[in-house]
Amino acid sequence: MVSYLYKPMREAQFLKQNADKWKQYERDLFNPDDPDVFADHFIELTDDLAYSRTFYPSSNTTKYLNGIAAQFHQKIYRNKKEKSSRIWSFWKFELPYLFKQYQRQFFYAFLFTVVFCFLGALSAKYDDNFIRLILGDAYVNMTNENIEKGDPFGVYRHGDQLSMFLFIAFNNIRVAFIAFVYGIFFSIGTVLLLMENGLMLGSFEYYFFAKGFGLQSVLTIFIHGTLEISAIIIAGCAGLIMGNSILFPKTFSRWDSMRKAGKDGMKIVLGLVPFFLTAAFFEGFVTRHYLHMSTGLKVSILLLSLFIIIWYFILYPIRLHKRIERAQKNAEDEKDQNFQLWLNKKLSSEK
Numbered sequence: 501m502v503s504y505l506y507k508p509m510r511e512a513q514f515l516k517q518n519a520d521k522w523k524q525y526e527r528d529l530f531n532p533d534d535p536d537v538f539a540d541h542f543i544e545l546t547d548d549l550a551y552s553r554t555f556y557p558s559s560n561t562t563k564y565l566n567g568i569a570a571q572f573h574q575k576i577y578r579n580k581k582e583k584s585s586r587i588w589s590f591w592k593f594e595l596p597y598l599f600k601q602y603q604r605q606f607f608y609a610f611l612f613t614v615v616f617c618f619l620g621a622l623s624a625k626y627d628d629n630f631i632r633l634i635l636g637d638a639y640v641n642m643t644n645e646n647i648e649k650g651d652p653f654g655v656y657r658h659g660d661q662l663s664m665f666l667f668i669a670f671n672n673i674r675v676a677f678i679a680f681v682y683g684i685f686f687s688i689g690t691v692l693l694l695m696e697n698g699l700m701l702g703s704f705e706y707y708f709f710a711k712g713f714g715l716q717s718v719l720t721i722f723i724h725g726t727l728e729i730s731a732i733i734i735a736g737c738a739g740l741i742m743g744n745s746i747l748f749p750k751t752f753s754r755w756d757s758m759r760k761a762g763k764d765g766m767k768i769v770l771g772l773v774p775f776f777l778t779a780a781f782f783e784g785f786v787t788r789h790y791l792h793m794s795t796g797l798k799v800s801i802l803l804l805s806l807f808i809i810i811w812y813f814i815l816y817p818i819r820l821h822k823r824i825e826r827a828q829k830n831a832e833d834e835k836d837q838n839f840q841l842w843l844n845k846k847l848s849s850e851k
Contacts, residue, residue, distance in 0.1 A: 511556050518548060522568065529571055542572040593820065595771045598764055600817035602741050609736035612694045613701075613729075620702025625710075634703045643707075652713050653720050657788045665784030672728060672776045676735035680742065680769045684758075687743025694736045701729065719798040720790040724782035726805035731775045734813060738765035775809075 509517075525541045549565040556562055599606070623630045632640050639655075646654035675693070682689025708717035745761030746754060782801070790798070 511559060511561060514552070514556075515561060522548075522565070525572075526568060529568075529575065538572070538575070542569065545569045545572060590767075591771070595767060596812065596817040596820050597824065598767060599813055600821040602737060602764070602768075603814070603817070605740040605744065606734065606737040606813070609690075609694060609733045609740055612691055612736070613698045613733050616695045616698025617702035617705075620699035620704075621706040622702075623699070624703040624706040631703050631707050634700050635707070640707075647711060647713070651791070652708065652711070652716070653787075653790055656720075656783065656790070661784050661788070665780050668783050669777050669780035672731070672780065673773060675732060676738075676769050676772055676776065679732065679735040680738040680765050683739030683742030683765065684746070685743070686747055687740050690736050690739030690743060693739070694733070697729075697732055719795060719802070720787060722802050722805075723787045723790070723798060724779045726779075726802055727775050727782070727809065728779035730805075730809045730813075731772045731779065734772055735769055738768040741765045741768070 522545075525545060528538065528541060545565060546569055549562070549569050552559065552562040552565050620630075620634065624634075642655065643652065646652055651657070679690050679693045682693055705714070705717060708714055741761045742758070742765050745757040749757035752760070786801070
């Protein structure tokens, strides 16, 4: 029988073979996008650490690997235990940082909605039947009666407030999920849903402008409509993310691309739930009092809602992204310099 003795590689060779990988793992500590990949990094590090402890037990390599592995373990353990912190981190960092990656899709969803809104208003102007086709005869007839009574937006004053709130919240969240899921049909389903909402909004607003209630309709309807319409557009963005992942997988396999887009899109849709709940609250409990609200109060609610959308989904993600990039670059520069000095010293001592 022939026996084979395992001969370990020299420490210098071990360093050369793995140095780039370890530095990449250190950078990934600042941006653990995929928990599965993060866990894989930790497993590989512990394997390398076990090897280093076996063959170089007192070396700086072992100390270095032990330090990185400890940081990975701390992050994984903290993410499992601190669930309340995880929820806060999702709203404060994860969702806005994620949204920065997809601002192009957000722009396209916004553009589709604006274009179809304009087409809806134009169609309503040149075709009297278009408004009834989009809004329905019952709604148009009821609104005409309310206008004659001097209460053009009386539809918001009928019904129980709590029931209206629950129904509107459920319906809008349902529409948002549909907009996201429809993206699987190569984005076409999402675009069609944005088209439906855009045509409805355009014809709806033209109807009131044509009746002489244009400004009043904006100040009344957009008490709740600012958050509601914005959230639907953002849900459309999630659908476009899904569709684009299938059409343009880039370097990923189509399945991996779709899986990642599905996770990201779902996070965005779930992140919209508080905005839909707030919009439903305004529609159920606040808009119905439009006759007794001052113009200043209406404008204030509208502008505050618009500011929240622009800040949280556009400005803050850009600011956060730049801040994280600066922090990563500073940390990488410092760690790269220290690691390179240590590595050069170690390699020179092995020659």
